[in-house]
Structures are given as C-alpha cells and as structure tokens.
Amino acid sequence: MKSNFKVFLKGIIDVSPLMIPVVPFGLIFGVLAIDIGFTPIETMAMSLIIFGGASQIVLLQLFSGGASSLVIISSVGAVNSRHLLYGAVVSEHLSDLKLIWKIIISYFLIDQAFAISNEYLKKNKDNNRYFHLVGGGATCWVIWQSTTFLGIILGAAIPEKLGLSFAVPLTFLALLVNDFRKFINVIVIIISGLVATLGYNYIPFKAYVIVAAFAGLFTAMILTIKNKKV
Amino acid sequence: MSNWALILYCGLITYLTRFSMIALIKKEMFNDRIREILSFVPSAIFPAIIFPAIFINDKGLFEIDDNPKILAAIIAMVIGIFSRSIIATIFSGLASYWFLIFVV
Helix, strand or coil, X not given: CCCHHHHHHHHHHHHHHHHCCHHHHHHHHXXXXXXXXXXHHHHHHHHHHCCCHHHHHHXXXXXXXXXXXXXXHHHHHXXXXXXXXXXXXXXXXXXXXXXXXXXXHXXXXXXXXXXXXXXHHHHCCCCCCCHHHHHHHHHHHHHHHXXXXXXXXXXXHCCHHHCHHHHHHHHHHHHCCCHHHCHHHHHHHHHHHHHHHHHCCCCHHHCHHHHHHHHHHHHHHHHHHHHHHC | CCHHHHHHHHHHHHHHHHHHHHHHCCHHHCCHHHHHHHCCHHHXXXXXXXXXXXXXXXXXXXXXXXXXXXXXXXXXXXXXXXXXXXXXXXHHHHHHHXXXXXXX
C-alpha cells in the first residue's frame, strides 16, 4: 500500500491538467464580483465559503440581474444538485471513514476532483485511497483562492475580449474524452446536452442541470437494460 | 437579505449537497446495477454544463450562426478522442477558438 502522502501527491498530479482552465475562471470570477459591487472581502469570502465556480458565477449572474435572495439561493442549490450524484458515486469508497473525514472531504468534492478521483477510486482498493480526492480538491482550493485574489487585485486589467470563459466548457469536454468512444455514453451525452440547452430558458431556478442529468441517467438505465437482453 | 447572509446561505446549501450523500449512503446499498448506472454520472452531468455554455450566449439566446465556439469545441472533441489527453483537448480548443476570433 502506498503512503498517504504518495496518494495525496498522486491526486495533485492527476488533477493538475484540469487546473489550467481554473486559472482564468478564478480571475474572471474575481473581476466580475468587484464589477457587480461586492467588496473585496465579500468576494474572497465567497470563494472560501462556497468554493464552487459554477455556484459563484450563478450567484453573480442572478445578483446582478436583481433576482431575490430566495431565487438566488434555490438556483445555487439546483446548480449544485449534481454534487448529490457525485456524493452518491464516491460514498461507496468513503463509507468506512470517520465522520470528521467525511466532513472534510465533502468540502473538497468539486467537479475536477470528483472526475479524476472517481477513476482512481474505482481502480484502487487501498484503505487510504480517499487521500487522492483530498489531494485533487486541495490543489483546486489553492488555485481557486489565489486566482480569485488576483482577479480582485488585477480587476479591469484583464481583457474581456480573450473569451476566457470558454475555458470552462472546454474543461468539462476534456473530462469526457474517454466517454466519446462508448456508444451508450455518446447517446447519454447528446440527450443530456439537448435537454439542458432546450430547457435552459424554460426550467426555473437554473434546475436545467439536474433535469438534464436525470434525463441522461434515465437514458443510460434503459439502454443498459436493452444491452443485457441482447 | 445582506450580502453576507446571502453568501453564507449559498455556502451552506453548496456544502450540504456535497455532504448529504456521503453522510447518508452506506456501502451495503450498492450493487452492480447501481454501480453501472452511476458510472454514467459524468456523461449525464457534464454535457448539461458544456452545451448551454457553447450554444447559448450571454443574453440567454440560442446562437448557432457566427458562433466560433461550436467549431472550436468540435476541434477540441476530435483532438480529445484521438489523443485521449485532457491537456491536448483544452489547448486545442482554446487555440482554435482564438484563431477563429482573432485571425479568421
């Protein structure tokens, strides 16, 4: 069995490529928050307390659009409901841990860390395999906090024209490269993408993410049953 | 509601979505069928973030003409399928996007 530190380090190394797009994302968040009228301390607190890129951007979008607090909070909840599924997936590997570890790891259960550790957890059966998730999550934490800080300081010096926000969908696209080779996954990807795009303006409280996810999972459920009968 | 209360509530709800399943689900609840379905979670969630970010613009409108993101995403996807590399996918996507908006 590898040492805890080695597994932690492996998490850091595995998640590193995914950190490249997090840099512009964090910068953009810092710049936007100040632009909209949050103080530097509030902006920093958002990254520390919420620690979720998508949630924080949704918060800003709705806040600047004058949405009520109730709408903002429920939208953040809806966008985050995907974490319920991440939690369900990784819980199998964490169920023997002490509560304190579950509390700590939950804070780090973000998209990028989930994506890379999900693969690692499936392949490794060592008792300390969860350190991989902590390593990935902690790396993202450091990058997210420092780029938020830089965004607050640099502010308008960052040109909007670069279209850096496009880096966000690209990250998620990169996470699916292996799934594009599997037929059922491709169908699931298309269904989810279509439901999200068509529902974007019609499903209230930004719940399109979770509605699309369940449409995708439902499709997977049906297709895998059929697969077995053949 | 003050900004601080708003930030705290959003933080709380975000944390709870992460913590609840980890806290509630027991290992015994898993079987091969559930594992199989859950293995599709990335394929089911990530497109819901990718597609709108590419096809829907800042104003919430569907945008398909004159949208360099579509071609850039397709190039990134093709590079990704062949290279199986996360870095190559991200860089080829950004590079082709910049090429399309600055050069073409």
